[in-house]
Amino acid sequence: MTQTRQAKPAISTTADVPAVELRRVTRTYGKGDTAIRALDGVSTSFPNARWTAVMGPSGSGKSTLLHCAAGLEGVTSGEVLVAGADITGASDEELTTLRRDTIGFVFQSFNLIGSLTAEQNVALPLRLGGQRVSARDAKEVLASVGLADRGKHRPRELSGGQRQRVAIARAMVTRPAVLFADEPTGALDSSSAKTVLALLREMVEQSGQSIVMVTHDPAAAASADSVLFLSDGRIVDHAHRPTAAQVAERLAALEV
Template identity: 60%
Template sequence: MRGVRRQYGRGSGAVHALAGIDLALPRGSFTAVMGPSGSGKSTFLQCAAGLDRPSGGTVHLGGTEITGMSENKLTALRRTRLGFVFQAFNLLPSLTVEQNVVLPMRLAGHRPDRRKAAQMLTRVGLGDKGGRRPGQLSGGQQQRVAIARALVTEPDVIFADEPTGALDTTTAVEILGLLRSAVDGMGATVVMVTHDPAAAAYADRVLFLADGSIVDRLERASAQQIAARMTTLTAPAYAGVAA
């Protein structure tokens, strides 16, 4: 991301959601993005993933500049080179687990690779659940399916938006372990937005956003270090989270 800005509205009522982001994330790394409500976390993720167009600056995925792409090309790129994991899982209830996993292949116009889907489901501990419907699974199992779906096309980047927000602590630890193992074992690149210092501690680095800018970062930090840094940035906004 080079000089990425995102402005909503004009004139005196304009909101500068991103105020000029300069950032390069290496392949095979795990980055967490944190900040108070309104800091620009969601806009950051949407612009980085090509879901929203910046008002200024450029976004590059590998050697490809995605900023000026047509919507059709962006859609094709997202289906083949990006993976997504959301807080609400976003599985299709009428499809089986296996069908949900191969959906990115089908949407990209490729023949679904059932063997690859089975491998990914085994990797996330659901090798025997391919024929189930999402509604027959627990929340943690559904998020595992979402991770398998994100990994199945071996994307350049996986974007995770509060992936543990709807899960209990024990299940959250399992999901974060899977994301960490995707980086360490498969060379995946993960960018995760989270409000939880314990979740951020699984990342290689933590970026702190405030008022649309990256104001600090930590490398290989513990949950305690991350929480402490959050409280010192903008104390009133962070105090409740850190507590």
């Protein structure tokens, strides 16, 4: 059963507090003989101002780890802290506030609203939070991802790489403590993927952004500062700045 202990998240942005921390986290789906343990006592932390990639074979638990770390799913046992806040038993209202103000999300499918322009998509999180947003604010964020001249375009008028950069701008407009990315280059061609990965690297280096990214692509993982490997719901390896070939070799060994 998912824990229901109530928490009062108290966000910290000091350098010595990890962007995300998991303590003995388990996540089980189902009951009895059909129960599946997607995460099995995972303890790890993701440092501030660093980019961590999470990899593993299909069914290893990497997407579940991302969802639990971001508060999208509850845990069966253990604790999850985001920017120092224990969110393990946070209420729906507290989690909504956390996801709006402290966490940014980027997904493979972009999740842009087709009827809105790029500027309007970027401004949406702030508007949903009841904040006034000027066109200048949206333009500045779009300019930071290289789309200063695409603000009035709707998603259908943009390439896949441009749409993903709009999605990144939307995620960053609230200045989140941590950015969670789920296969952010999975739907892109190689050229667009390189552009997006270069943008993520720039965000880490120049803005001190913390990023946790799930990917199946060794080249994308090699762009990160470190790579965490999962297998059967457990952390089995960790590599600092590996090459794409080293990542592919380790992943192939896990799949075997």
